[in-house]
Amino acid sequence: MAGGSHRHVLLNSWLNNGEDCCTWEGVGCDNHTGHVTHLHLSSLISPSYMNKTSVSIGYSLLDLPYLKYLDLSCNFLVGIPEFIGSLTNLRYLDLSSNNFSGVIPHELQTLSKLQHLDLSNNLGLTSGGNFEWLFNLSSLTHLDLSDISITPPSIWTSFIKRIPSILYLRLGSCNLSYPSLTFSNFSSSLYALHLPGNHINSSIFNWLSQFTNSVKVW
Numbered sequence: 001m002a003g004g005s006h007r008h009v010l011l012n013s014w015l016n017n018g019e020d021c022c023t024w025e026g027v028g029c030d031n032h033t034g035h036v037t038h039l040h041l042s043s044l045i046s047p048s049y050m051n052k053t054s055v056s057i058g059y060s061l062l063d064l065p066y067l068k069y070l071d072l073s074c075n076f077l078v079g080i081p082e083f084i085g086s087l088t089n090l091r092y093l094d095l096s097s098n099n100f101s102g103v104i105p106h107e108l109q110t111l112s113k114l115q116h117l118d119l120s121n122n123l124g125l126t127s128g129g130n131f132e133w134l135f136n137l138s139s140l141t142h143l144d145l146s147d148i149s150i151t152p153p154s155i156w157t158s159f160i161k162r163i164p165s166i167l168y169l170r171l172g173s174c175n176l177s178y179p180s181l182t183f184s185n186f187s188s189s190l191y192a193l194h195l196p197g198n199h200i201n202s203s204i205f206n207w208l209s210q211f212t213n214s215v216k217v218w
Contacts, residue, residue: 028069035066042094043074057081065089073097073118080125085110096144097121104148109133120146120170127151135162146172146194153177153199164188173197179207192216 021036022029028038045055056079057072069092077098084093085107093114101124108117114137119125129151134143140163150156156171157179167189176198188211195204195217208215 030066033066036064037066038069039064039067040069040071041075042071045075045077057084059083062086068092070094080105080119082107084108087111088113090114091139092116094118095122100125102126103128104133106130106133109136111137113139115139116142118142118144119148120144120172123147131155131158134159138163139165141165141167141189143168144170145174146170148174150174150176154179160188160190167191168194170194171198176200178203188213190215192218194218 021027022034026040027036028040029035030037055075055077057077059081061067061070062083065087066089067087068089070087070090071092071094073094074097077095078100079102080095080100082105085105088110090111091113093111093116096118097120100119100122103126104119108114109132117137117140125148127145127148127150135158143159143163143166150171153175154177156174156176159169160166168191172194173196176195178200190211190213193208193215204217208217
């Protein structure tokens with residue numbers, strides 16, 4: 001479905017279905033409690049609108065403490081707010097393809113239940129050289145930091161070592177260097193590794209051979 005058509009259908013459902021937000025397109029609720037648990041709000045804001053003003057994530061999200069799934073990708077939003085860390089029930093967070101800049105807020109470390117995190121394609125976003133917040137996300141299975149400059153450039157290997165639950169790791173165009181760590185008898189859940197656009201050549205396969213399971217690289 002085209003982006004404009006998607007916006008039209010979704011927003012019309014909000015206008016036409018009264019006050020019961022659980023009937024709105026893009027909103028999911030728990031059938032038993034009625035709590036809002038899912039927000040699928042990708043591609044709501046058009047580039048033409050962004051030429052007139054800037055849009056940020058609103059504090060109204062704090063009224064949804066039971067939220068498990070939040071997709072705000074492709075909305076040209078600015079500024080990842082620190083209060084995102086208060087949504088401690090989140091399992092899925094997709095903030096990709098926006099206009100975020102600055103350092104990734106360390107408050108994300110409180111999202112201990114998070115399994116899927118996508119911050120990719122936010123060209124102004126930086127790691128700030130500190131990934132302790134990320135290492136606290138011990139439930140992560142999917143991580144995408146593509147197009148974010150990661151420093152120091154060899155720290156990405158620690159993502160695998162210190163978050164062994166990761167299955168899919170996407171780090172395209174992150175200014176990465178060849179692995180400096182050797183993992184002796186290292187066991188990882190890693191299944192797929194996406195590393196295009198970095199300073200890494202085919203010798204990466206020798207490094208990956210020390211893993212106990214086969215890893216798909218592309």
